[in-house]
Structures are given as C-alpha cells and as structure tokens.
Amino acid sequence: MYHIGLDIGSTTLKMAVKDDAGHLVYQSYKRHRSFIRDIAVESMGEVIDIIGTDQQVTIAVTGSAGMGFAEQVNLPFIQEVVATQLAVEDAYDDIDVVIELGGEDAKILFLTGGTEVRMNGSCAGGTGAFIDQMAVLLDTDLAQLDEWALKAKHIYPIASRCGVFAKTDVQPLLNQGADKADVAMSIFHAVVNQTIGGLAQGREIKGKVMFLGGPLTFLKGLQQAFKEVLARDEDDYLFPDNAQYFVAYGASLYSKSEESMLAGDLLEAIEKQQEGHQFESHVAPLFESLAEYEAFIQRHSETAVPRADLTTYTGKAYLGIDAGSTTVKLVVIGEDEELLFESYEASNGKPVEFVRQALLKIYESNPTINLVSGAVTGYGEELVKTALQIDYGLVETMAHLTAAQAFQPNVDFIIDIGGQDMKCFRIKDGFIDTIFLNEACSSGCGSFISTFASALGYNVADFAKLGLFAKHPVELGSRCTVFMNSSVKQAQKEGASVEDISAGLSMSVVKNALYKVIRVNSAEDLGQHIVVQGGTFYNDAILRAFEREIGGQVIRPEIAGLMGAYGCALFAKSQPEKDQSTILKKEDLEDFEQKTTTRICQLCGNHCQLTINQFSGGRELIAGNRCERPLYKDGQKRDHLPNEMNFKRQLISQARARGKRTMDNCRGTIGLPLGLNIYEMYPFWMAFWKALRFRVILSPFGTKDTYLAGQATIPSDTVCYPAKLMHGQVLNLIDQGVDAIFYPCLTYNFDENISDNHYNCPVVAYYPQVLEANMKALKDVKFLYPFYGVHNRKKFTKAISQDIQATFGIPSKETKQAVDAAYKAMDDYHHKILDFGTQAIEKARAVRAPIIVLAGRPYHIDPEINHGIDQLIETFNAVVVTEDGLPMDPDHIETDILNQWTYHARLYNAAKLVRDTDDMYLVQLVSFGCGLDAITTDEVRDILEEKEDIYTQIKIDEINNLGAVRIRLRSLFATIAQQQNKQ
Known part of the structure; x- marks a missing residue:
C-alpha cells in the first residue's frame, strides 16, 4: 500500500508518496502556473512509472488551492495546518513553533502554550511571491538574490507589510547606487519582520522553532535573516531537509485513514477532472470588430511628433532625461522641437550608466552635435544630474505638464501611468492645481499588468494584444495585485481564457487609477481636455478601457512613454541660452x-x-x-527659517533633560512613553509628577529600532504606525528601570471651543489597554493606565487625587497642588506654541518666504513618523508652522461633517485660515491606517477648494523613501513660484 500526499499551493504543486513503513518512494515540487490538473497528471504519471497502475494507493489533498481540486476529483481533503501539525509531530516531539512560508501563503503554528495558527489574509507581503517580485526588481533570479544576501554588510530599513510598499523603498536604493547585496539581505529582513509583525501579532515566538516551505528551504539568506532577527541560540532553530514537502507528508499520513484505490484509477480520475463552474462575463468587449480598432488607432495616430535625422542635423539640440523608478527615457530635440533621438529602456538600478551609454551613442552618431542644454527629471534626477553634469533638474509634474501642453495647450487634466508610479494633475489657468499620486500601491500601474503577464508566461506587449478582441472580458473590479491573484485564478478555473483575463486586467488598471488614486465621482470631474501619458498607455487595451470608463475621448501622444523626457527637453530649450552646456563631452564620458x-x-x-x-x-x-x-564638510547645521516642528522637538528634549534630574526626597521614577497624545500632553504630566516629587523619564523619539523592538507584541498589523511605536517606547522605559509607567486612557481632550465635541480618536484614547493586554513585560512593572477626563478639571482633580492616595499614599492636598501645576504647564506650553507660530509668520512675511502649515497630529513631529518631511520643506526656504501654532477662530468653521475630534477640529481651523490668507499653504500629514482621516482629507480639501486653494496631502508610514513626498512638495513650490510670477 502506498500513501499519497498532494499539496496544491498558490504557486506550486508538491506530491509525496510513502509506503506503509513510512519510507519515501517519490516526491516532486513543481510550479503549476494555475495549470493544476496538468501538473497533477504529470506527477501522478511519474508515480505510476515507479509503482505501476495496479498498486493500491490512498490519497489526501491539501493546500490553499487544493480544496476545489479535491471536490472536483472527489478526493479527501485535509486542511493544510492540520497536515503540517501531523507531519511535524510524526517526525519530532520537541517543536514549539512552526513557521511556514509558501508562494502566497504564510503561517505560524504554535504547538505549545495553547495550539493556535496565525495565517496571512490576502496579502502576500512576506511570502515567496514577494521575494519573486523583489528578484525581478533587482533583475536577477532567486539563486543570485540569495548569493548576494549572504555577502551583505548593511541592512536598510524596508517596509515589510506589502510587496508594493517594499518596492517603494527598494527602487530608490537601487537608483542611488546601493549595493545589491545589502538590498537583497534587507529584503529578507523585511520578510522576517512581516512574519513577526504581521503573523505573530503579539504572540511571542519562543522555544524550538521549525521552518518550513520552499523559500525557507532554498534561500540560505532568508534562513540567516530569521536567525539574526529572532536572535536565539542556534539549537533553537530547525531547518529540516525537504522542508518544502512537510505539508504533503502530513497529507500522506492522513490518507492512511481513507479508502484505497488503484493507482491507474486515480490517474484516470485526475485526467477527467472537470471544473465545477463555467465562466460568465457581463462586460462588453473592448472592440467589437477590427474596423472599430483601426478607427481607434487612426484617431490616436494624429498625435505624431515630427522627426529629423540625428546624423545629419546641424542646429542647436536639447537633451531631456526622465530617470524613472524602473525605466530611463532619453530624447534629443532640435530647434523646431523635432525628435532627433529617443531611447526607452529598463534602468536595472543603473540610471547613470544607461544615460552615459545613450550620450555616447548620440556623440558617435553626430560628433559635432551642439547640445545647448539639458534637463533631467524623475527619481534618479539628482544622481544623473550630478554624475553627468546635466544643466537643469526639473520636478516631474512640471516636466509632464510642459510636454502635455505641447500637444494640447488647453489641457486641464493629465494622467501619467508608469511602471510603479501614477501621477495625475488637475490644471487650472495653465497651472497645476491638484496632484494625485499613488501612495504605495501599484495596482493601477504597468507593473500590475507585467506581473500577471509574466505569471502566465507572456511578455507584456503580447499579453496586452490578447485582450483587444476578447469576447468575454473578466470583471475583476479595482483591487490590489495580491487580491487580484485569487480572482484571476478563480476566473481561470471557471473557464476564462487568457484573452478574457488580459482584457479584464486592463479594465482593472483603469478602475484602480480612477477610483482608488483619483477617487472621481464622475467623468466630468476629470475635465474636458485630457492627456494620457506613460508607458502603460502604449497598451491599446488600457487606453480603450480608459476612454470607455470615462465615456469620452482623450489625447495619447505618440511618445506617451517619453513625455517626461520630452518635457525636460522643451524646458531646456525654453531657458536662457548659456555660453556652454555643462553636459559631459564624449571624452569625459569615456573616462567616467x-x-x-x-x-x-x-x-x-x-x-x-x-x-x-x-x-x-x-x-x-x-x-x-x-x-x-x-x-x-564641517557637519554643522545651517541656519534656517523657523520650523515649528523642530521647535517642538527642542522643547521635548529640554523637558526630558529636566525630568531626569534627581531631587531631594524623591519618591521614585515615573516613565512616560513618548507617543500619541503624550506628544502634546507631556508638559501636563511631567509638571504633575514633578510637583509630587517624582523623577520623570520621558522615552526617546521614535526610531526604526524602537518599532522593531516592540513589533512582536503588536496585535494588529492594520493599526497606524504611531500606535505601533508605542510598544517599543514602553519597552524602552522598562529597560531604563522605571518604578512605574504612567499612560492614562483619555476619552476626551481639552475643550478648545472650536468643534462640536472634543474627543480623542479611539486609538489615541484607549491604546494603553492594548499595551496592557499584549505586553507580558508590563507584568514586571507597575503600569498605571486609569481613565481620566482632563476636560473637566473638578472631576479630574477628585479622581486622580483618590488614585494617587490609594497607589502612593500621597495626601489629596499635595495632588491638588500638582494638578494646578499641570494645568498651568499646559497653558504655558500652548502659549509658547502660539507665540512661536505668530513670530514665524511675521518672519516669513519679512523675508517674503512661503508659509507652509504642516498640519496633522501632535505625534507627527516624531522623526520616525514623518521621516524628516519638515526638514525637507526647510530646504525650499519656507517657514513651517503646525496647525496648533495658528490662532483659533472664535467662530469655529462650519463643516459638512460632525466635527467632534479635537485634532481634526484644528485641521479644519487651519484650513479655513489658510484659505483666507494669500501667503499660506497647507500640507496635511496623514497616517496609513487612520480610518478617521478618510473623513478629514475630504473635508480639508473641500474647505480649501472653496477659494481654489492648493491642497497637498502626504501619507506617511514606515516607508522611509520620500520620493513621492519630494514630488508633491517640489510641485507645490513650483506652482507657488508660477503664481507669484503671474502676480
């Protein structure tokens, strides 16, 4: 008797066959590319070659994609977690935790201390698919990626929650010239952090840990990353041989209890497998006929650009470069804006080398070429500009606007879709009015299509063409890439053709762009004169889907993918002519x-x-x-215009130093975790405890290490990053040996009389309870998290007096005096903030500098949360004022929503003041995961747009790269400069 375990995962099919004695007879590990039945038949045929068709066998199917297969072939199914547990417990008796990473699935199985499994949902952030994407990004295969990782010397902080988030961090590192070995190991560390933070979610990984699954079997660098992050004894880790087959082994064990059949009959049943559902489509084809398509092509061919021969050209020439996230585009134009040279290639993380080679080709084609000037834009702008001495750097938005206006002078909306980036600009009176950028999701971008094309075995161009005449396009909606994987596979199972899927994905790209990034309500919101740009729009299926979705026609320039570079060339041509361009000559390029x-x-x-x-x-x-x-060279900080965020950080540093000082008759040490509402209320609580003769320790500003130290205790991966940092802040205080940690729950904030109510958001109000429930380390220290209402001074004084008497034996009289000191300290703090804001505004006006109101939450001043955005704004010679540094409007603004949150009310107050003040501009900081900001962003935008003010929103999280932020800010300041010049 032979016992077959068939593990059908999201990307691979594993089959294991054992005899009654448990000896392994056969095993195979194959990628199925969604052709599950064919690979199963192939593997079963190999088994029969070994055991014959008349041998009795049992079988059990498992895996994330196994249930449907088992139902269709009428085979027994076992849940993969149970199969894993069976296999592990059959082979070992001392395993406490099992970590398994598959293609798109990841799980942690806790076997001791209460059996429990934690699995990923629809995000493949820490899985094999994630690693595959990263290998493609680094233009290598998994073996080379692993080899690089083992040579790493530095670990970069890379967002671990999602593959797209990670790309946002990885691509700029490559463009900046980071060593691929360091990037490779940083990717593996991101996988480990996702496993701990995203899967364990607060439960400690302890004891002996077994690692299973393909990635953990084949990738030694990933194994090393787990060892480095978990920092355990070597004996605590077990990487078994054939770890990728353990789930199949468990299914084989389970099959022993099932009825047997002949091996030949089993093969025949699999060969006859029929899908249980037939695909139905309710979406109209992109093109009904070839004639309709030809008319479409004819209309869009009218945007052709005049060309001339570079080799014989004798006039002045202008260079334009767009060093994008994944590709580099380069053009040379002549005096009549004719195209002399064009190039569009993948940068493979080496934009400088690409541009150098392109310039050498230009010089070789025309040794006497007179390059009068050049400009560069894109993520690699600074790198290329400095390396090759390009004359000008240009923000991407202005480059694309310049190019679009060459084709449609009255353009009022531009949408540019690239490989990983999407940029949309609303234009009013020739100026950029509103900017939309995809924050961290590339589901509406070219990489979205290329990912699926590659998975199905096609190149992008061929895959796109397949969808043009599909009869039954798949309705996939607007979802992220990882979510879409399951939808595509289900459509395949139900009989959808590759053509149907290609068309459906093209429609999905458009829907993601319109409804996720731009968030339009109707086509009229876009405008009457729309120009589409970016390499993704070379895809006729996507262009057609876009026009169909908006119910109108758009202009796609013939050089849609080169528009950033073309705009740079036009910009260079428009600048006053210099005596000589600084662009490197041929001999300099050869010796570069x-x-x-x-x-x-x-x-x-x-x-x-x-x-x-x-x-x-x-x-x-x-x-x-x-x-x-x-x-x-001297490393000294230069004098800048006032920055209120920096001023607040200085106040915190001064308060921290004062709090640490010892005093006579000290009653003990109280720790305050710096985060969430403590960022604003620290003067209140520090004054209170100091008045009671306690030494006060305020934890440091957040860092990546702060987050990583506490990530194993974070119970939710979707809570905002500021809340996640609180776990590490608490651990920091425990490590400092404080006698008690004080972090009260505050349903209400102070009433500032500018809103309908004055609540704290639920996370801010009650996060101490989350910490208490999930951090075992708090059992070893006195953790005080009472509920107080500081908005009601009388009730608060009574409540805290009783608590202090009960906990520390301090008389109520002393506590009441401490309360008086706390309220006075809070008043003094607010006056300092308001005074600084007033003086900063006066200074700005004295030197005619823009005033940027950087509006958000008190904790957004944390350098780990805002990643230096306020300091980036300083480099534009602007004054930075926070929303609470502005005067409160006694007639608080009327809003279209219930205005009941203190921090939100300040945002609306700031927006109203900015709207009514000519030299102020608002930039709103928003944390990923903040559900309440889904309301504030729309409301702040509406307030500003009542008087057509510019609204700039920046989402911040654990992503360290500020590429998208820089684009927004540079675009804002470019628009400000244009408006001032117009005046």
Missing part, C-alpha cells in the same frame, strides 16, 4: 567612473544610512540623509 560606498551618519540622532556616490572630477552625491548636515 562611479564609486559607491555606504556609511552610518553620526552627526545627529537620526543615524541615517548614507549612500555616497563619487564621480570623476571630484563630484559627490550623498543620498539617504534626512537632514542637511552630511552635505557640509
């Missing part, structure tokens, strides 16, 4: 050298991981810095 090193900056508390690029001629570019100190 680039050297890249990394180091940790020690000039301030940020400890940034710097990438230093050194070029021929002594040129140098430093990337990865949050402040400007590394840019100066």
Whole structure:
C-alpha cells in the first residue's frame, strides 16, 4: 500500500508518496502556473512509472488551492495546518513553533502554550511571491538574490507589510547606487519582520522553532535573516531537509485513514477532472470588430511628433532625461522641437550608466552635435544630474505638464501611468492645481499588468494584444495585485481564457487609477481636455478601457512613454541660452567612473544610512540623509527659517533633560512613553509628577529600532504606525528601570471651543489597554493606565487625587497642588506654541518666504513618523508652522461633517485660515491606517477648494523613501513660484 500526499499551493504543486513503513518512494515540487490538473497528471504519471497502475494507493489533498481540486476529483481533503501539525509531530516531539512560508501563503503554528495558527489574509507581503517580485526588481533570479544576501554588510530599513510598499523603498536604493547585496539581505529582513509583525501579532515566538516551505528551504539568506532577527541560540532553530514537502507528508499520513484505490484509477480520475463552474462575463468587449480598432488607432495616430535625422542635423539640440523608478527615457530635440533621438529602456538600478551609454551613442552618431542644454527629471534626477553634469533638474509634474501642453495647450487634466508610479494633475489657468499620486500601491500601474503577464508566461506587449478582441472580458473590479491573484485564478478555473483575463486586467488598471488614486465621482470631474501619458498607455487595451470608463475621448501622444523626457527637453530649450552646456563631452564620458560606498551618519540622532556616490572630477552625491548636515564638510547645521516642528522637538528634549534630574526626597521614577497624545500632553504630566516629587523619564523619539523592538507584541498589523511605536517606547522605559509607567486612557481632550465635541480618536484614547493586554513585560512593572477626563478639571482633580492616595499614599492636598501645576504647564506650553507660530509668520512675511502649515497630529513631529518631511520643506526656504501654532477662530468653521475630534477640529481651523490668507499653504500629514482621516482629507480639501486653494496631502508610514513626498512638495513650490510670477 502506498500513501499519497498532494499539496496544491498558490504557486506550486508538491506530491509525496510513502509506503506503509513510512519510507519515501517519490516526491516532486513543481510550479503549476494555475495549470493544476496538468501538473497533477504529470506527477501522478511519474508515480505510476515507479509503482505501476495496479498498486493500491490512498490519497489526501491539501493546500490553499487544493480544496476545489479535491471536490472536483472527489478526493479527501485535509486542511493544510492540520497536515503540517501531523507531519511535524510524526517526525519530532520537541517543536514549539512552526513557521511556514509558501508562494502566497504564510503561517505560524504554535504547538505549545495553547495550539493556535496565525495565517496571512490576502496579502502576500512576506511570502515567496514577494521575494519573486523583489528578484525581478533587482533583475536577477532567486539563486543570485540569495548569493548576494549572504555577502551583505548593511541592512536598510524596508517596509515589510506589502510587496508594493517594499518596492517603494527598494527602487530608490537601487537608483542611488546601493549595493545589491545589502538590498537583497534587507529584503529578507523585511520578510522576517512581516512574519513577526504581521503573523505573530503579539504572540511571542519562543522555544524550538521549525521552518518550513520552499523559500525557507532554498534561500540560505532568508534562513540567516530569521536567525539574526529572532536572535536565539542556534539549537533553537530547525531547518529540516525537504522542508518544502512537510505539508504533503502530513497529507500522506492522513490518507492512511481513507479508502484505497488503484493507482491507474486515480490517474484516470485526475485526467477527467472537470471544473465545477463555467465562466460568465457581463462586460462588453473592448472592440467589437477590427474596423472599430483601426478607427481607434487612426484617431490616436494624429498625435505624431515630427522627426529629423540625428546624423545629419546641424542646429542647436536639447537633451531631456526622465530617470524613472524602473525605466530611463532619453530624447534629443532640435530647434523646431523635432525628435532627433529617443531611447526607452529598463534602468536595472543603473540610471547613470544607461544615460552615459545613450550620450555616447548620440556623440558617435553626430560628433559635432551642439547640445545647448539639458534637463533631467524623475527619481534618479539628482544622481544623473550630478554624475553627468546635466544643466537643469526639473520636478516631474512640471516636466509632464510642459510636454502635455505641447500637444494640447488647453489641457486641464493629465494622467501619467508608469511602471510603479501614477501621477495625475488637475490644471487650472495653465497651472497645476491638484496632484494625485499613488501612495504605495501599484495596482493601477504597468507593473500590475507585467506581473500577471509574466505569471502566465507572456511578455507584456503580447499579453496586452490578447485582450483587444476578447469576447468575454473578466470583471475583476479595482483591487490590489495580491487580491487580484485569487480572482484571476478563480476566473481561470471557471473557464476564462487568457484573452478574457488580459482584457479584464486592463479594465482593472483603469478602475484602480480612477477610483482608488483619483477617487472621481464622475467623468466630468476629470475635465474636458485630457492627456494620457506613460508607458502603460502604449497598451491599446488600457487606453480603450480608459476612454470607455470615462465615456469620452482623450489625447495619447505618440511618445506617451517619453513625455517626461520630452518635457525636460522643451524646458531646456525654453531657458536662457548659456555660453556652454555643462553636459559631459564624449571624452569625459569615456573616462567616467562611479564609486559607491555606504556609511552610518553620526552627526545627529537620526543615524541615517548614507549612500555616497563619487564621480570623476571630484563630484559627490550623498543620498539617504534626512537632514542637511552630511552635505557640509564641517557637519554643522545651517541656519534656517523657523520650523515649528523642530521647535517642538527642542522643547521635548529640554523637558526630558529636566525630568531626569534627581531631587531631594524623591519618591521614585515615573516613565512616560513618548507617543500619541503624550506628544502634546507631556508638559501636563511631567509638571504633575514633578510637583509630587517624582523623577520623570520621558522615552526617546521614535526610531526604526524602537518599532522593531516592540513589533512582536503588536496585535494588529492594520493599526497606524504611531500606535505601533508605542510598544517599543514602553519597552524602552522598562529597560531604563522605571518604578512605574504612567499612560492614562483619555476619552476626551481639552475643550478648545472650536468643534462640536472634543474627543480623542479611539486609538489615541484607549491604546494603553492594548499595551496592557499584549505586553507580558508590563507584568514586571507597575503600569498605571486609569481613565481620566482632563476636560473637566473638578472631576479630574477628585479622581486622580483618590488614585494617587490609594497607589502612593500621597495626601489629596499635595495632588491638588500638582494638578494646578499641570494645568498651568499646559497653558504655558500652548502659549509658547502660539507665540512661536505668530513670530514665524511675521518672519516669513519679512523675508517674503512661503508659509507652509504642516498640519496633522501632535505625534507627527516624531522623526520616525514623518521621516524628516519638515526638514525637507526647510530646504525650499519656507517657514513651517503646525496647525496648533495658528490662532483659533472664535467662530469655529462650519463643516459638512460632525466635527467632534479635537485634532481634526484644528485641521479644519487651519484650513479655513489658510484659505483666507494669500501667503499660506497647507500640507496635511496623514497616517496609513487612520480610518478617521478618510473623513478629514475630504473635508480639508473641500474647505480649501472653496477659494481654489492648493491642497497637498502626504501619507506617511514606515516607508522611509520620500520620493513621492519630494514630488508633491517640489510641485507645490513650483506652482507657488508660477503664481507669484503671474502676480
């Protein structure tokens, strides 16, 4: 008798066959690319070659994609977690935790201390699919990625929650010249952090840990990353041989209790497998006929660009470069804006080398070419500009606007879809009025299509063509890439053709762009003169789907993918002519050298991981810095215009130093975790405890290490990043040996008389309870988290007096005096903030500098949360004021929503003041995961747009790269400059 375990995962099919004695007879591990039946038949045929058709066998099916298969073939099914447990307990008796990573599935199985399983939902952030995506991004295969990782010397902080988030961090590192070995190991560390933070979700990984699944079997670098992050004894880790087959082994064990059949009959049953459902489509085809398609192509061919021969051209020429996230585009135009040269290639993380080679081709084609000037835009702008001495750098939005206006002078809406980035601009009176960027999701971008094309075995161009005449396009809606995987596979199972899926995905790209990024209510919201750009719009299926979705026609320039570069060339041509361009000549390009090193900056508390690029001629570019100190040889901070966020951080540092001082008759040490509402209320609580003769320890500003230290105790992966940091802040206080940690629950904030009510958001109000329930370390320290209402001074005084008497034996009289000191300290703090804001505004007006109201929450001043955005704004010679540094309007603004949150009310008050003040501009900081901000962002935008004011929103989270932020801010300041010039 032979016992077959068939493990059908999201991307692979594993089959294991054992005899009655438990000896392994056969095993195979194959990628099925959704052709599950064919691979199952192939594997079963190989089994029969070994045991014959007349041998009795039992079988059980398992795996994330196994249930449907088992039902269709009428085979027994076992849930994969149970199968894993059976296999592990059959082979070992000392395993406490099992971590298994598959293609799109990840799970942690706790076997001791209460059996429990934690699995990923629809996010493949820490799985094999994630690693596959990263390998493609690094232009390598898994074997090379693993080899690189084992040579790493530095670990970069990379967002671990989602593959797209990680791309947002990885791509700029590559463009800045980071060592691929360091990036590879950083990717593996991101997988580990996702496993701990996203799967364990508060339950401690302890005891002996077994690692299963393909990625953990084949990738030694990933194994090493788990060891480094978990930091356990070597004996605590077990990476068994054939770990990728353990689930199949468990299914084989389970099958022993099932009825047997002949091996030949089993093969025949699998061969006859029929899908249980037939695909139905309710979506009209993109094109009903070839004639309709030809008319479509004819209409869009009218946007052709004049061309001339580079080799014989003798006039002035202008260079334009777009160094994007995944590709580099380069054009040369002549005096009549004719196209002389064009290039569009994948950068593979080496944009400088690509541009160097392209320039050499240009010089070789026309040795006497007169490049009068050039400009560069995109993520690699600074790198390419510095390395090759390009004359100008241009923000992407302005480059694309310049190009679009060349084709449609009255353009009022531009949408540019690239490989991972989407940019949409609403234009009013020739100026950019509103900017929409995809924050961290590339589901509406070119990589979305290329991912599926690759998975189905096609190149992008061929895959796109398949969908043009599909008769029954799949309705996939607007979902993220990972969510879409399951929808595509289900459509395949139900009989949808590759053509149907291609068309459906093209429609999905458009829906994601319109309804997730731009969030339009109707086509009229876009405008009457729309220009579409970006390489993704070369896909006729996507262009057609876009026009169909908006119910109108758009302009797609013939050079849609080159528009950023073309706009740069036009910009360079429009600038006053210089005596000579600084662009490197042929001989300089031939001798060009680039050297890249990394180091940790020690000039301030940020400890940034710097990438230093050194070029021929002594040129140098430093990337990865949050402040400007590394840019100066003396490392000193330069004087800047007022920055209220920085002022607040200085106040905190001063208060922290005062709180640590010892005093006579000290009653003990109280710890305050710096985060959420403590960021604003620390003066209140520090004054209170100091008046009671306690030494007060205020935890440090947040860092990535703060987050990682506490991530194993975070019970929810969807809570906002500021809340996640609180776990590490509490651990920091425990490590400092405080006698007690004080962190009260506050349903209400102070009443500032500018809103209908004055609640704290639920996370801010009650997060102490989450900490108490999930952090075992708090059992070893006195953790005080009472419920108070500081808005009602009388009731608060009575309640806290009783608590202090009961806990510390301190008389009520002393506590009442401490309460008086706390309220006075809070008043003094608010006056300092308001005074600084007033003086900052006066200073700005004295030097005619823009006033940026950087509006958000008190905790958004944390450098780990805002990643230096306020310091980035400083570099634009602007004054930074926070929303609470503005005067409160006694006639609080009427809103279209229930205005009941204190922090939100300040946002609306700030928006009203900015709207009514000519030299103020509002930038709103929003945390990912903040459900309440789904309301505030729309309301703040509506308030500002009543008078057509510019609204800029920036979403911040654990993502360290500020590429999208820089685009928004540079676009804002470019628009401000245009408006001032117009006046």
